[in-house]
Amino acid sequence: MTQRIRFRFCCLIRGLAFPRLLLFGVSCPSVVCCLLLPDLEGSAHLLLLSRNKSKHELGYCETEAKLALSLDFWTLSSENLLAVLPVDPVKENYVRKVKNCIFSIAVPTPLKSRVRLVAVSKEVLEDILDLDLSVSETDDFIQLVSGEKIVSGSIPLAHRYGGHQFGIWAGQLGDGRAHLLGTYMNRQGEKWELQLKGSGKTPYSRNGDGRAVLRSSVREFLCSEAMHSLRIPTSRVASLVVSDNEVWRDQFYNGNIVKERGAIVLRVAKSWFRIGSLEILAHYGELDLLRTLLDFIIREHFPSVEVAEPNRYVDFFSVVVSETAQLIALWMSVGFAHGVCNTDNFSLLSITIDYGPFGFMEAYNPDFVPNTSDDEGRYKIGNQANIGIFNLNKLLQALNPILDPRQRQLAAQILEGYPVLYYTRFRELFKAKLGLLGETKGDDDLIAFLLHLMEKTAADFTMTFRQLSEITQSQLQELNIPQQFWALNMISKHKLFSAWVSQYLLRLKSNMNDSDSERRKRMTTVNPRYVLRNWMAESAVRKAERNDFSEKIDRS
16 A cells, blocks of 8 residues: 655645644543542452342342442453453463464463552543442552552453554563453443553563553543543543552663653453454454454444455445544544654554553644654654554455455445545544634635645644634734733734734635524633643642542543
8 A cells, every 4th residue: 555645735825835733623621530549558468359249130220320339349351351252371470482372371460569559530530430429539449540459350361463563563562560350340231341460471471571660640630530531532541550660661762761750551442353453363364363353343343344245344444534533533632642652552443542652732743753762753743644544454455365366356445535534534623723614715825825824824723723713803803912811822924814814704704594603612612721741740740649639630
């Protein structure tokens, strides 16, 4: 697949040629609401939780069940996975090449030093896990989320997968520091997979130590919850525990290894399967297992695909292509750069997973790269949609061995339609960010013109659109921009700003049955005031490293 989406191209507006990057999307004006807990500690001994009874045995309807006040009658299950998907027959936990299975059984390794629960997501506990917030104060909970105990019904697993990293096949990768505890079905009937990250070595740890550090764990906690608040599909984080375990890391990949503190997050997702889950099976010719895993994923997570349909793998691929285009358009809408868009980090369910060196773009810059190790800018924000094509092509290559010639042709045609899917979606979303209703021929040029001004003046991406949501048309007409609209004031210094304003106001007049107050109300619902800026995340990290877990980032 050689087709690429061009983000920089020239178009002519009143004789001006300028680079064009369209970032389209939707979000809400909020960041994250989480509780940072200063003093809770977990005990150090291992303990098996009591056997749980089902809610049906307890005699009440799941949809009407109250939140659990303890873990005594709360259960996980690994049966839905292990009944279908094979497990590595080798039970010992040592690094090795693994074949002909999806999982290896691997028990978490408890942290050796004092363990403290320092953050929980009330929303995840109550809305997803059916747990009252007070449960997080119990020793049972703290020991569970730190890997010190295994809940009844759980068989901890490490997932085997491969992937292309920075465009190169990396071979066997897998969960090198994560343990899948099991699946929880909540009172809404939703299934969520619970995974500890930073919980010790597995057969897939390669040269790693199986640990996560406080710095990256705080960032993942904050960003996953922030992305959810921005209405972007994402994994979630339920809790964060920290210890005094010494973990050595080269944070900037410059040879400067420093001592950091170990931490573990409990994160949840509908599924942790990713493109690399299929790639490794195709790479080693494990085609029967590839079919088994695909059928399981389709049955569990793709209700629109009929598992008995001969073309089910093509239909599955079509959904993944469409939803991947949607996800990346949403990333771009809030200026989010994932940082490491390898195929082993791309969810088959098209949710954002595996938060690493991510970043939210501040000054508008299509070449923004948050990952200091990405020297060539492969994963810069302006290239993410092209990387989507690359990764989907690798998915197609993994599917090809189990497709007949006609199905391969159909799948290739589906992939060729990705650019149209992507542009259609981000155009819709970006027009909403500008409050535009209906269709007008010059909409793309109007959007591109604004982005050009933003790039030339290094205007803040988030606040430009937020302030356009708040300023009145009369203020724009008179170029009377209040001082507090600092991002718009920055753009207004460009000599062509008044020309853009004239075009924008003329376009707004074509909105049918609209008013200025309705426009502003509509725009404020899709343009956030806050995103998780790097200084916010770093402020929380610095405080955490000083044992100050008092900071709270609220919805706004």
